[in-house]
Amino acid sequence: MERHLLRVTVNGQEYELYINPKTLLVEVIRDHLGFTGTKRGCETVSCGACTVMIDGMAVKSCSILAMQAEGKNVTTVEGLEDHGKLHPIQKAFLDHGSYQCGFCTSGMLMASTALLKENPNPTTKEIREGLDGNLCRCTGYNSIVRAVDAVGQGKYKEDQA
Amino acid sequence: MKYNILNTHTHNIDGIAKVTGRAQYTFDITRPGMLYGKILRSPHPHAKIKNIDYSKALALSGVKAVVTGKDTLGVKQGIWRRYSELCDEQILPLEKVRYIGEPVAAVAAITEEIAEAALDLIEVDYEVLPAVYDAMEGIKKDAPMIHEGVERNINVTRHIEWGDVEEAFENSDYIREDWFKCSGQAHMCMETRCAVAEYTPEGKLTVWTSTQAPYYMQALLAGVLGMKESDIRVISHYTGGGFGGKFELDGAQFCSSVLSMKLFKPVKIVYTREEDLIATKCRTPMYYYVRTGVKKNGKFMAREARVFTEGGAYTSMGATALYLTGFFHSFPYKWEGYRYDGYRVYTNTIPATSMRGFGAPQATFCSETQIDLIAKELGIDRFEIRRMNGHTPNYEVPGQATIASCGLEQCINKIEDWVKSRGKLPANRGIGISSYGFMSGGIFNWFDTPYSFSSAVITVNCDGKVDLHVGAQDIGQGSNTTLAMICAEELGVRVEDIRVHSGDTAECPPDLGAWGSRQTLMAGNATKMAAAEVKRQLLEFAAAKMGVNIVYDLDIKDRWVHSLARPERGLDYFEVVKAALRGKEGQRLMGRGFYTPHRKGMISPAYSYGVQALEIDVDPETGKISLINCVTAHDCGQPINPLGLQGQLEGAISMAAGYGFLEDLPMEDGKILNPNLVDYKLIRAPEMPETEVMEVETYEPEGPFGAKEAGEGLTNPTAAALSTALYDALGVTVKQLPITPEKVLNALREKEKEGK
Numbered sequence: 016m017e018r019h020l021l022r023v024t025v026n027g028q029e030y031e032l033y034i035n036p037k038t039l040l041v042e043v044i045r046d047h048l049g050f051t052g053t054k055r056g057c058e059t060v061s062c063g064a065c066t067v068m069i070d071g072m073a074v075k076s077c078s079i080l081a082m083q084a085e086g087k088n089v090t091t092v093e094g095l096e097d098h099g100k101l102h103p104i105q106k107a108f109l110d111h112g113s114y115q116c117g118f119c120t121s122g123m124l125m126a127s128t129a130l131l132k133e134n135p136n137p138t139t140k141e142i143r144e145g146l147d148g149n150l151c152r153c154t155g156y157n158s159i160v161r162a163v164d165a166v167g168q169g170k171y172k173e174d175q176a
Numbered sequence: 177m178k179y180n181i182l183n184t185h186t187h188n189i190d191g192i193a194k195v196t197g198r199a200q201y202t203f204d205i206t207r208p209g210m211l212y213g214k215i216l217r218s219p220h221p222h223a224k225i226k227n228i229d230y231s232k233a234l235a236l237s238g239v240k241a242v243v244t245g246k247d248t249l250g251v252k253q254g255i256w257r258r259y260s261e262l263c264d265e266q267i268l269p270l271e272k273v274r275y276i277g278e279p280v281a282a283v284a285a286i287t288e289e290i291a292e293a294a295l296d297l298i299e300v301d302y303e304v305l306p307a308v309y310d311a312m313e314g315i316k317k318d319a320p321m322i323h324e325g326v327e328r329n330i331n332v333t334r335h336i337e338w339g340d341v342e343e344a345f346e347n348s349d350y351i352r353e354d355w356f357k358c359s360g361q362a363h364m365c366m367e368t369r370c371a372v373a374e375y376t377p378e379g380k381l382t383v384w385t386s387t388q389a390p391y392y393m394q395a396l397l398a399g400v401l402g403m404k405e406s407d408i409r410v411i412s413h414y415t416g417g418g419f420g421g422k423f424e425l426d427g428a429q430f431c432s433s434v435l436s437m438k439l440f441k442p443v444k445i446v447y448t449r450e451e452d453l454i455a456t457k458c459r460t461p462m463y464y465y466v467r468t469g470v471k472k473n474g475k476f477m478a479r480e481a482r483v484f485t486e487g488g489a490y491t492s493m494g495a496t497a498l499y500l501t502g503f504f505h506s507f508p509y510k511w512e513g514y515r516y517d518g519y520r521v522y523t524n525t526i527p528a529t530s531m532r533g534f535g536a537p538q539a540t541f542c543s544e545t546q547i548d549l550i551a552k553e554l555g556i557d558r559f560e561i562r563r564m565n566g567h568t569p570n571y572e573v574p575g576q577a578t579i580a581s582c583g584l585e586q587c588i589n590k591i592e593d594w595v596k597s598r599g600k601l602p603a604n605r606g607i608g609i610s611s612y613g614f615m616s617g618g619i620f621n622w623f624d625t626p627y628s629f630s631s632a633v634i635t636v637n638c639d640g641k642v643d644l645h646v647g648a649q650d651i652g653q654g655s656n657t658t659l660a661m662i663c664a665e666e667l668g669v670r671v672e673d674i675r676v677h678s679g680d681t682a683e684c685p686p687d688l689g690a691w692g693s694r695q696t697l698m699a700g701n702a703t704k705m706a707a708a709e710v711k712r713q714l715l716e717f718a719a720a721k722m723g724v725n726i727v728y729d730l731d732i733k734d735r736w737v738h739s740l741a742r743p744e745r746g747l748d749y750f751e752v753v754k755a756a757l758r759g760k761e762g763q764r765l766m767g768r769g770f771y772t773p774h775r776k777g778m779i780s781p782a783y784s785y786g787v788q789a790l791e792i793d794v795d796p797e798t799g800k801i802s803l804i805n806c807v808t809a810h811d812c813g814q815p816i817n818p819l820g821l822q823g824q825l826e827g828a829i830s831m832a833a834g835y836g837f838l839e840d841l842p843m844e845d846g847k848i849l850n851p852n853l854v855d856y857k858l859i860r861a862p863e864m865p866e867t868e869v870m871e872v873e874t875y876e877p878e879g880p881f882g883a884k885e886a887g888e889g890l891t892n893p894t895a896a897a898l899s900t901a902l903y904d905a906l907g908v909t910v911k912q913l914p915i916t917p918e919k920v921l922n923a924l925r926e927k928e929k930e931g932k
Contacts, residue, residue, distance in 0.1 A: 052197015116652025118416030
């Protein structure tokens, strides 16, 4: 079978792997590297459970081939926390109860983080629109919007790395 | 009563695991040597299986086994175990398939791709049979028979009646009748159904699965596999959503187990989103006929409802939904006479079952829509008509239910104030209201278990830290946190002192699991009882040490063992634990608790109540509805975890509003037309309205610390409030869910025609 060399940085660590070029990024992340925090909830790029950041941008990792991430910086949910210190968005999710079953949470956190990177002080309308690609069946989204809003308002400044 | 723990802002105890991605779901499980399974599904809604030839599939490199019904014991299973005639589903049927998507064979291979490829190599010879897809067609005399010997496809019937219904109609000044149709709905858990089964030469089976009720899975698997329950271990530490769709045995659990038992290897099956949509179970679609008689002044006299539910191919929890919809159609009002006749009809469609609200959202939609029409015709205020007829504390629903706590009237008043505070609305805006109520767990033992409905075991270690073992299942609703809070409050320690063990039948006592809004009350009572037992043991030692007269003079609060009369006199909790352990020859302190409801009527030990107002904006040109505000006044007794409660409320609104105007399972010849997340629409973040909850605190004598149901009932009012909001905005009603733009426009055209 055809194998290509993929060089990719995931959560700050550089990896070199030989993969079938048809492998999706989400498969490399979950099955090859074992970062199972990233989930999958559909086959139609509709749910956002697999959202990661590539060079700071939110990307649904089921929608691209792993080879397209060659040479890039990928951050998964496991990359948010730093030596036991939670990222502000993680703290905000805890404080606002922004998760229930937790299956969409990793994708929501990554989409939220990318959103705040691009727009550090979003309005709630902008937050809602920014999370349009991520489905949650449990929370009804409002607690997630409140958490992102709180970070945007600077309420977790002291937690900022 | 002032509590240290209850009703305080508390982080979910599983929260850090969830926000760091460490929480391991069944979807994430891999085992050494694990194989991957795939299921071949019926393309026909109704067909005899004449022959299955899988020799080519088995010959494919990487394929390890193929199984069909012939490799099973052929047990007809069902969750209503008490009634054998309702156990009607062979997963991997031997003789015929009854819906599109039904499993007919399963493959295990070294990769998912190979297993998938092998499915194409299986040849099934079907004899296609005539099929029926609609309850009203299925019940006809000449309809195709779906289950042998079941005349007119009537699977279950239910009759509920009290009072003299005929006399109550005769004494009515105004009678109204309406037909409604309520659609199906997919649970759409973010984690699709999945299982990893591992059978080992010891003759033991371990199954990791995404479930709401590990004990049910253990017992049901034992039944279909011919094993002892205790030789099966079901593990489900994290469940990616349930909503009523994950407490019956599914194809992933059964087929992975059968394959694993054949191969002595772990086998994993994960449903695709399409499989999860077409081949599981869904909210029960219902036809509702409602006739209601009232007095001129608005007093409710009589109601008669006839309901035909589209059962799909098998009984499942649909039998319970048939009962509950009939009961909750009377809710939360008093009737002189009430009669309900429900018919569950088999059809060649996806089996219909429980889904959050369990028949009550359908019942509430029909009831509340009609009540607004009645109020309008009689010129009675819509709040007044609800207040006049609503349940009150200590009311007895004749022969059915004994209500203890009930805050309905306060809820009506609060919502009335809020609606009035909105003043005059702009054009095309409307506010709908809906009252609702729900049970706190069911009473009837249809599962036929000898175990208590809930149980808990508490162990206190020498350092004072507490292990709480419960069979209750946390599926995201936060029951582990709720039970930890109840335990901490009763024992007098902090939430961080408690480690909750759940989701593992080998470690935890049996419990019926997370459905029917039962856990806060039932598992909560069991937990409280176990904690009280431990506390009593601790206070024995403390009393001896402190020299007080009687044990009950002491209490523990926030790790301080003290005299009630003089709280400053006391001992450190951790020191007392150490002393107590020494006094017991080093044995850890243990407490057991259990709960099974007794003498509480036919339905439930306690009922939640509430009223919801939903403000919407309707575009009369397109018929498109936008949700603006949703305000709920809610009586769940004593709130335990306010953060969790708010989450339950908002989540319920998104799901129930979706049911009201977006979600549907359209079919053509038994085939679901939107089996993916592109065509099946869920509410997304921009569509969610602003939400507010106003708690009305009552004290429920049957609940732990006065608590009752707080999660599922919140799904009941929203579709109804959407319907009444449309009526408020434009003066039209749509009697068929979901209320789509097309139906709104049709209703507007109809109204225009009538006006001319």
